[in-house]
Amino acid sequence: MGVRLPPFQHLVDAHWRDVARLAHALAGPVDGDDVAQQAWTQALAAYPQLRSATNLRGWLLTITHRCAMDAHRGRARRAVLHHDPASLAATPPSVAAADATLPDTDLWRRVGALPDRQREAVVLKYVADLDHPTIATALGCSPAMSRRLVSDALATLRKDLP
Amino acid sequence: MNAPASQSSADPTDLFAGFDPATRPPTFEPSDVSYVVEDTPIGRMLLARNASGAMVASSFTPDTAAEDAVLERLSRAVSPRVLRMPSALDDVRHQLDDYLHGRLREFSVRTDLVLATxxxxxxxxxxxxxxxxxxxxxxxxxxxxxxxxxxxxxxxxxxxxxxxxxxxxxxxxxxxxxxxxxxxxxxxxxxxxxxxxxxxxxxxxx
Structure with missing residues (x-):
């Protein structure tokens, strides 16, 4: 009758590195671990009610994306209270703390400078290795729009690569 | 098929693929099923208990296939929230160790025959x-x-x-x-x- 869900530990063992990669790419090295942990806690809570076991990796990464967006909004809200709001627009969280920790700082700085939706789409595609239907679900858009966002982002990133 | 290394290093998609932040696995509180796999003098055993603390499995699992089979049964019969959680089974592991070395004659642990016919x-x-x-x-x-x-x-x-x-x-x-x-x-x-x-x-x- 119900879906046959694998033991949750199997999901953790198989996907924790991917969840951490996506969390760090979207939320930066400061919030990355918290976002990943939060995603796992939410996934565990919701797991028994899951209706389908066909794309568990996509489900986990979609939750991770949502937690990263929540962290982003929370941080922006806190920042607004303390800082000049104008300074926020230029520094999305994935870039703010990127400097020494991320492998190719130049790339990540330019990823951070992309429009939000393009940045999320290109990270979901190439860091999380998700297909367009899953990215579309995460972003709440159509798969065609997901393809557009990714190709626009890549075009910008390639523009002045060496 | 693969682009030469000199070219691929300039492709943002390859840089994304190589992204590997220093991090560690998530941690959890004990959930519906906590288990541990333990090497004992009589073989490798999987011990599992439910959320109330009652033991639901104590099985010989010589390899990962046997281990997975027990975990799948627990997932179906108890809950799919099955987590490896050695510390949640510390008391049972100590009792088992004492028993297997002749220091304990009776286990003081509740059991639940949820996996039984x-x-x-x-x-x-x-x-x-x-x-x-x-x-x-x-x-x-x-x-x-x-x-x-x-x-x-x-x-x-x-x-x-x-x-x-x-x-x-x-x-x-x-x-x-x-x-x-x-x-x-x-x-x-x-x-x-x-x-x-x-x-x-x-x-x-x-």
Whole structure:
């Protein structure tokens, strides 16, 4: 009758590195671990009610994306209270703390400078290795729009690569 | 197929693929099922308990396939929230270690036969009540005790698939000839347990 869900530990063992990669790419090295942990806690809570076991990796990464967006909004809200709001627009969280920790700082700085939706789409595609239907679900858009966002982002990133 | 390294290093998609932040696995509180896989003197065993603390599995799992089979059964029968959580089983691991080294005769832990069949739910509690440390019984005697004297073979099958090995002492039941017959953990394990309980030979500590 119900879906046959694998033991949750199997999901953790198989996907924790991917969840951490996506969390760090979207939320930066400061919030990355918290976002990943939060995603796992939410996934565990919701797991028994899951209706389908066909794309568990996509489900986990979609939750991770949502937690990263929540962290982003929370941080922006806190920042607004303390800082000049104008300074926020230029520094999305994935870039703010990127400097020494991320492998190719130049790339990540330019990823951070992309429009939000393009940045999320290109990270979901190439860091999380998700297909367009899953990215579309995460972003709440159509798969065609997901393809557009990714190709626009890549075009910008390639523009002045060496 | 693959682009030369000099070109691929300039492709943002390859840089994304190589992104590897320093991080660690998530941590959890004990959930619906907590388990640990433990090397014991009688073999590799999977121990699992439910959210209320009752033991739901104590099984011989010589390889990962056997381990996965038990975890899948727990996922279906109890809850898919199955997590590896050694610290949640510390007390049972200590009791098991003490028992297997002759320092403990009876386990003080609750059991839940959620993985058992209806027939096992009759046989296994009766076994635990009636065949004590150091004693032996036969499949036929146990069949008689549950008022099914002709069911010796079914009793053998029920004990052979015991989901709570050692905790519910199916190793104390032997063939009417006295032969040890089968055991989920192998005959050497059964012999170790019977020798241990008889106190005849101090078990070899490995």
């Amino acid at each position: 209806d027939f096992q739910r009759v046989v296994l509690p009766r076994l635990a009540q009636s065949v004590h440390y150091g004693e032996r019984s036969t499949y036929g005697q146990l069949a008689t005790r549950i008022e099914r004297p002709s069911a010796a073979r079914a009793v053998g099958a029920a004990l052979g698939a015991n989901p709570l090995c050692v905790l519910l002492p199916c190793h104390r039941v032997v063939a009417s000839s006295g032969a040890l017959t089968g055991y989920a953990g192998g005959l050497a394990a059964k012999e170790y347990l019977l020798d241990l309980e008889s106190g005849a030979t101090p078990p070899g500590v490995g």
